[in-house]
Amino acid sequence: MQGPSRAAAAASREAFTGALAAGADRSRLAEELFAAVDVLDGNATLRRAVADPSREGSDKAQLIERLFSGKVSAEALVVLKGVAAQRWSSERDLSDTLEAYAVESVIASAEAADRADRVEDELFRFERIVAADPALRAALTDTQAPVDKRADLVSSLLRDKVAPETLVLARQAVVAPRGRRFDRVVESYLETASHRREQQTATVTSAVPLTDDDRARLAAGLASVYGGTVHVNTVVDPRVMGGVKVEIGDEVIDGTVIRKLDAARRAMGA
Template identity: 35%
Template sequence: MRGTSAASLREVVDGAETSFRSPDVPLEQTADELFSAARVIDSSNQLVRLLSDGGRPAEVKQAAARDLFTGQVGRTALAVVLDVVAHRWSEQEDILDALERVGVTALLTRADQEGRLGAVEEELFQVSRLIDQSPALSEAFDDARDRSGEREAIVHRVLDGRVDALTVQLVAQAVGRRSEAKPARRVLELAQYASERRRRLLAIVSSARALTDVQQQRLGTILDRIYGRSVQMNFEITPDVVGGLRIQVGDDLYDATVLARLGQARERLAS
């Protein structure tokens, strides 16, 4: 994606990741629901045009999406769908890419939480090579080009029990979606995205009490500015934290006062 769509995608993914930090969000279910929502929208050219039309008010598109998906997907997935259709996109297909990307992000977040992200990343690379180097497998996917269910069934026959279940879920989505890109390329793109996520900085945020969503967003913005790239935050409650907040990023340790001063300094330099 480029231009308007690239900016919209960043905003949508950042917003979704904030909600994914809540421990009560069913990440794998949310991913499935987002993939399903993308398939429903993709099944109708009229729907794609309606929900991606930059000339329509966001409220109109959200109302249409709410009528379509309320009761069909969970609260978190519905919020993502509404956020996606409210944004502006350069191409109609970009809303489908955005829904898929957030679903993939949900699965990679689960892998990260469980310490499996490195393994999933490596398996995605290996599966991409397997498809690319296997004429029989590539031919099977080509034969079922317009039948996503058959493609996904092939993935399960080949990979179930051999790789992480999250890897299987990701590959099934990559291969099953209608796309001009070859299956091996689609899987490789997910592997590269997983690799990018692993290179993010990790911040351990200890607070005397749970931070609100707004506070988490503000803190994330400050850390991103300080380090010049996205910082993944993990939160823990520690009642005896002096000053109410402590942030560890690699070898750097900040308390609330130091962080506030750094944030103010960055804003002054940027103005």
């Protein structure tokens, strides 16, 4: 985001956090905000009007009031008006911010049920499963297929197997990618979760599954180095042969056997 949009996002956040603090039904708030993003994405004229930097913020808030009053909860209306009233650098920044608030509402719902870690783990694992299965990936990302069909496929795969918040986010990522690849959508959702929870996320690749104790020790070790809280996502890849590779932020710590063998071969000029 450019400067004006960063300021707009910061200013609009007060409306969003206020809605959560006021006791908004977080699941309903997420649903309504996702629906509002869909409305804006589907109506270029409306989107331009709401994001028009030359219009007064109060005028844009009144436009939102006319359009959504009586159709969404009072809390959702406050958030929508708070976002619309700001001055955005681009239309996409406005709708992206609304989407992020919707995702954050889902994570807040998971936090209230003490399963936010579970949701992050499940969403990450689902993306990896999809990435590893070309046929499944094609079925879920086929924009020519009816939305309901793709949503039903996600439900059939995940219902009763994951937290309800995971199912909501997985379905949303499939039915409303908003021009992005599925993996990028999930990545953005996980980044929003990390931002809300004020933590960093590390992706750890190992030859065999890590135990819960292994993950806890690794998270603690990374937290001591990078500060704050670190959430660990794990990937099993037998090709690494042994050791682990850790990706956190822009850094990669590669301690795998295959990496060491590659280094040895290079040293010998092989």
